[in-house]
Amino acid sequence: MDIQFSTLSAAEKYKLIAASIIPRPIALITSMNGDGTINAAPFSAFN
Numbered sequence: 001m002d003i004q005f006s007t008l009s010a011a012e013k014y015k016l017i018a019a020s021i022i023p024r025p026i027a028l029i030t031s032m033n034g035d036g037t038i039n040a041a042p043f044s045a046f047n
Helices: 010-021
Strands: 026-032 038-044
Antiparallel strands (some): 026 038
C-alpha cells in the first residue's frame, strides 16, 4: 500500500498518525525475587 501524505486532508492525516500511535506495543515484563515470587507488569515505549 502506498499512501501519498500530501494528498490527504488534515483530518485524514490526523487519523493516520493517531492510529499508528494509539495501539501502542505493550510488553509484559516479569521478574522473580529470591523466594520465587513472580512479579509481572505491562510496559510501553510511550510510558
